Amino acid sequence: MVNMEANLGPLKLKNPVLTASGTFGFGEEYSSLLELEKLGALVVKGLTLKPRQGNPAPRIVETPAGMLNAIGLQNPGLEFFLSKELPRLKNYQVSVIVNVAGDTENDYVTLARELSGEEGILALELNLSCPNVKKGGILFGTSAQTIDRLVRKVRQACNLPLIVKLSPNVTDIAELARAAENSGADILSLVNTLRGMVIDITTRRPFLGNITGGLSGPAIRPVAVRMVYEVYRAVNIPIIGMGGIVSVEDALQFFMAGASAVAVGTANFIDPYTIPRLISGLHSYLESENLSSMEEIIGLAHMV
Amino acid sequence: MVNMEANLGPLKLKNPVLTASGTFGFGEEYSSLLELEKLGALVVKGLTLKPRQGNPAPRIVETPAGMLNAIGLQNPGLEFFLSKELPRLKNYQVSVIVNVAGDTENDYVTLARELSGEEGILALELNLSCPNVKKGGILFGTSAQTIDRLVRKVRQACNLPLIVKLSPNVTDIAELARAAENSGADILSLVNTLRGMVIDITTRRPFLGNITGGLSGPAIRPVAVRMVYEVYRAVNIPIIGMGGIVSVEDALQFFMAGASAVAVGTANFIDPYTIPRLISGLHSYLESENLSSMEEIIGLAHMV
Amino acid sequence: MLSRARVTEITEITSNHYYLLLEDPQMARESIPGQFLHIRIRESLAPFLRRPFSIAGASPGEGTLKIIFRVAGEGTRILSSVRQGEYLDCLGPLGSGFKPLKGPVFSALVAGGVGVAPLLFLARTLVQEQKKVFLFYGASSLGELIPVRRFLPGEIEIHLATEDGSGGFRGLATALFEEALRNGLKPGEIFACGPRPMLQALAEKNREWDYPMQLSLEERMACGIGACQGCAVKIRKGEETGYRPVCRNGPVFYSHEVVW
Amino acid sequence: MLSRARVTEITEITSNHYYLLLEDPQMARESIPGQFLHIRIRESLAPFLRRPFSIAGASPGEGTLKIIFRVAGEGTRILSSVRQGEYLDCLGPLGSGFKPLKGPVFSALVAGGVGVAPLLFLARTLVQEQKKVFLFYGASSLGELIPVRRFLPGEIEIHLATEDGSGGFRGLATALFEEALRNGLKPGEIFACGPRPMLQALAEKNREWDYPMQLSLEERMACGIGACQGCAVKIRKGEETGYRPVCRNGPVFYSHEVVW
Ligand SMILES: Cc1cc2nc3c(=O)[nH]c(=O)nc-3n(C[C@H](O)[C@H](O)[C@H](O)COP(=O)(O)OP(=O)(O)OC[C@H]3O[C@@H](n4cnc5c(N)ncnc54)[C@H](O)[C@@H]3O)c2cc1C
Ligand SMILES: Cc1cc2nc3c(=O)[nH]c(=O)nc-3n(C[C@H](O)[C@H](O)[C@H](O)COP(=O)(O)OP(=O)(O)OC[C@H]3O[C@@H](n4cnc5c(N)ncnc54)[C@H](O)[C@@H]3O)c2cc1C
Ligand SMILES: Cc1cc2nc3c(=O)[nH]c(=O)nc-3n(C[C@H](O)[C@H](O)[C@H](O)COP(=O)(O)O)c2cc1C
């Protein structure tokens, strides 16, 4: 018998394949295509305190084996989420994780506090790839110091399992991972998108309305696997790995690099059944390799 | 009449399409396929003071729209280069740029001094993506301070135009670009490869002998274009742009982002005629757009 | 729904337009004019994303759907070499479709380029509803004009334009349409699809004309189902404006809703 | 050289091996056994790199080259659907090839799996040089065995092995070969190609045997011409060891040169 459960410290999931924030909306759109209850967890799109319009069009562009997006955190805001989306989600037997973002530490703290009391939310994921308006727009996720301060404050404000999502646009991901761990993160998730841009050579201007965007998809997978590998050596808390996962083999790379669970983003756009396909594929893998649970392969690539 | 010359401050080239270091050897292998004299410049593979064996196999692996390499700077060393490769290169009417690497500041300084006196070398390119053995293996190219010290010393030791090649594995490329400019770089080239890894799920170990490798090819192009764009805003010295260039359209993106010349790496492996194809394609582009030189499109994407 | 639809026919209809007939009974039954299919060109990382194509016709009886596409880049080039009998991974029908008025009004359809595709499907439906339909269709030159007559019922009045004057009226489809208005055409409703500048020009004119006018927009798409907000355009609803996904809230919007 | 070679034939020869006949007079003239072609599977970013394949035969007279390949992954899967009359972008002939001894020695060829491909070309050449040739060829099962007889002159003595015993000798080709040695075979030279563990085992045995033994190695390749050092393996030359590119200095090396 194969055990598919994912053990993420304080967070237990029925299986280790999650949606990546921002690629699955609040689940509604995909609910007609697949059973949400099959998901390891549904990580909803980035939520902010107030509703956000997001960035001007165009917001996406295809790139080699990937895409850039500059959605700009369009979302209906906390209130709407709590009054409309969350109750709707309760109709499904799906573990809900809320991804939150803010411009100030206070934004994050308020979001964490408000969400903390709510039934039906399993964990919080802090998206640190947001410009810190107090610090002149430098991203929260690019310095150990800002991560430390922010995570400590959020930690105090909420009693949910706390996932800190790391940005890959940094010189030393391991250092930032340690900062998050030391300041109270229960789980780390990585990677968010790589910053990139495309220039429209006919208009001779940046293609995206927002000028730059975030690169996701298979193109970034080697970078993501490397970062999971490095972070696994640096911390003792569980990791949710993501970045370009399309196939069971891709997911296995992340587990072997040290992830205890994986998330699927861009691949959902190409094949909406990616997540159920990976769940059953991982199940078959365990069976055919005579393994009893994913735990047996987590971090194997580090052995010598 | 179209002028294809590239104006890189103290360095003038007959056209703006160079080879990217490490992907064209010392030119010999490609010389039977194409005329080296057509190249804007031949940037030779990374040279070190002493010969280097390089990393254990496997050294490369294909990834989505790209590849990882961990060659480990295999090269015959300075002496062999000066006595054998350079004289051979003099038989071609090709501009030679020497890419140098070292473990200590002294390595770089010695290389710069020795190469500086040599006829037939047009410029020096400093590869900063090497572990600084004195600083516990941290890469030279990841801190403004190490870049500053190193570039100043090299600047003093040589009178050739100095190209500083930046690594993309950093939080703030513009800051490092400014450091290189302030300490005496004449030209910047970017980007080098993104650090990544692939895990072989059958052996459950990292695929490459060196564990991690450098990601190159179209996969990284959006990141490279973004970095050229950011660096163009930050400095006043010319930029050689590279990272995933395959087509004329790709090259144009780099020019519009702010590059004064481009280099082609991985694409040579797929189509050895990429560089001549780009040179004539850029020529046709200028003609069809009624432009007199590439200068007219450099940095256009920054206009509002 | 996601389906593997069988290619029953692929034909070159101009030097760079193709006609694609897909077999998929359920999709054929469910499709309405204005909707689109999000097609995976092939099982490969290149091209990476799916490609959206309007449904140019659906026959529930035969269980087939029509697509008309122009070779615009790598994806459509590869699609043009698909062969009869092969299967295409299609997500759809997607989007909200046109909402024709009830009753016996005159319908004017204005199409630029391959934007004519969804209007061909719409035209058939309108004719079935006993409406009088006028199609104003323009392309850059004669060689680019899709032979639309063959996809349309005889009742429809077709007016052709080419920018270079090599066929029909010399000028844009919009100019041809405006001429018809000046000559007394009184449409009860207008439907348009084509390049963005064309739609924008129509929408601006319509602030004066004030016809019920529906536009089918194009935007880059990832998911195609409203989950990623990648294809969002600015839409006005009453006093408020906000971004709405073309793939789900559109691709058809009323002209006064779109903020250009 | 870089060339667009015409596919004159593509045939399935086992459930996952294909025979490919390419037309390219110059390449056919220039190729020698042990060399390979570096083939761009299709004009697309996926698969990204070229794929190396040994030349399994070349007929300067007909201007054709043979390739025999196994479907191992995405690239070879796509290659298997290439059609007669299409063109393949080939770089080659590349590499250094086998160096048979002069004179009338017995030649033993040891092949594992699709590693037999370059040995088929070599075998023909050896026979032309009036040598007596023995081929020891093994695969995992009967269904995996390429029907090599049809690619070889009748003079060659073929010994087959399968790991599961479903055809010929039960066991590895190397075991079959060793048995022949024990039974008195005295080869003047040995050529081998196959999976790395097989070649390594042969090379280790050969430290004792001390035959002139040439091995054709495989390594991941990017440029295929010696420029990137991506395919380097550790090679011993006299007292020194260093990395040498398989694509240029190999793929054929003497067994005592390779550092495993
Ligand atoms: C709702 C909708 C309906 C459409 N209906 C039709 C149709 O019936 N017939 C037809 O020929 N074309 C139609 N298009 C346009 C069609 O989707 C593009 O021509 C096609 O995606 C181009 O792909 P490519 O790989 O050939 O071009 P490339 O330029 O190589 O594509 C690169 C990327 O840009 C996107 N892209 C390029 N052009 C467009 C465009 N005009 N709109 C949206 N995305 C684009 C592609 O999807 C891809 O992600 C429609 C677009 C939309 C949004
Ligand atoms: C000199 C040489 C001669 C060869 N001759 C033949 C031959 O005659 N017939 C034949 O069937 N195969 C031969 N091979 C192996 C063949 O190149 C691989 O099977 C093929 O590249 C696999 O590509 P893929 O996309 O199907 O597999 P994938 O596993 O998807 O390929 C992924 C990447 O790994 C590389 N790769 C995978 N397997 C190998 C391998 N064994 N050797 C080198 N690179 C590999 C691919 O080239 C590609 O870059 C030869 C290899 C070399 C180096
Ligand atoms: C369209 C889009 C929107 C995204 N929105 C968010 C978001 O709101 N919050 C967040 O933390 N990450 C967001 N991401 C990043 C993904 O969650 C994920 O980290 C990244 O895309 C890498 O995974 P992938 O390659 O599987 O897509 C978004 C990604 C995409 C493509």
Ligand SMILES: Cc1cc2nc3c(=O)[nH]c(=O)nc-3n(C[C@H](O)[C@H](O)[C@H](O)COP(=O)(O)O)c2cc1C
């Ligand atoms: C096989 C290989 C070897 C390389 N060796 C070097 C090197 O020695 N020195 C250096 O500065 N960059 C080296 N690079 C980086 C390239 O010069 C270039 O910066 C990078 O590959 C991005 O360009 P591309 O995507 O066009 O390949 C190497 C790249 C590859 C693929």
Ligand code: FES
């Ligand atoms: S394409 Fe994702 S919301 Fe429209």
Ligand code: FES
């Ligand atoms: S593949 Fe580049 S040196 Fe062999």
